[in-house]
Amino acid sequence: MSARHFLSLLDFTADELIGVVRRGIELKDLRNRGVVFEPLKNRVLGMIFEKSSTRTRVSFEAGMIQLGGQAIFLSPRDTQLGRGEPIADSAKVLSRMVDAVMIRTHAHDTLTEFAANSRVPLINGLSDESHPCQLLADMQTFIEHRGSIQGKTVAWVGDGFNMCNSYIEAAVQFDFQLRIACPQGYEPDPRFMALGGDRVQIVRDPQAAVSGAHLVTTDVWTSMGQEEETARRLAHFAPYQVTRAMLDLAAPDALFMHCLPAHRGEEISHDLLDDPRSVAWDQAENRLHAQKALLEFIIEPAYHHA
Structure with missing residues (x-):
């Protein structure tokens, strides 16, 4: 069977996505109860980072360890990738040594080229096009707090960049309305x-976008690689800061999410993450659980070979 890649939410069916999210909730419960569950013993995840990371690195690395496997951190400074080895060559070699690969990169083409040459599943840990792993965590967080998101209204406030693209895919796959x-x-x-x-x-x-919405979400105004545009962006985006007053226009049971890191005083007011409607810390934690469910789903378990 050919490897199942996860480069976008469209790589899985809607049912598979719901299954992964629900499994994330189950794995979270197992961890909270102290149950050791190691289906990926002896499995190895290779992690390639072209961009810096806190949540993506820690959640994948901790997730693999908790599932009984290991993760290897590779940065361009330490590998031939940073010295111009073709992506296809790296994919052919790495995929003979590890059981899955996660890449955080700039150009989405890096992912598609790697996937085309990889024997093992490839996970998009963020590209300039999309951030599907974050959406698994976001959907898990909404379901935990409010139940199904189907038919609900989500407001995205801010830059129509990679996170927003993934929210569009999520609107299709999880069947909700999205106002951008x-x-x-x-x-x-x-x-x-x-x-x-x-x-x-x-x-x-x-x-108007936030009015009556069940979920309000945003991201930084200046993403990694856009730093030289900061001043211009601050001027354009100033009216788009999400505040408690803006959140008051949403549905009475609305949730607020932010994929973090947050720039308080820019895309959100200084006090917003402390608002009871904010679930950003649960959302960040759920990167761990949702990605464990994803890893369990796409990596062949050790006991198949026993």
């Missing part, structure tokens, strides 16, 4: 807008 509030010139990629169809709309006024 972004300044002119910061819209999501038209390919993603076309994919979203009538589930997704751009609403210029952030207040």
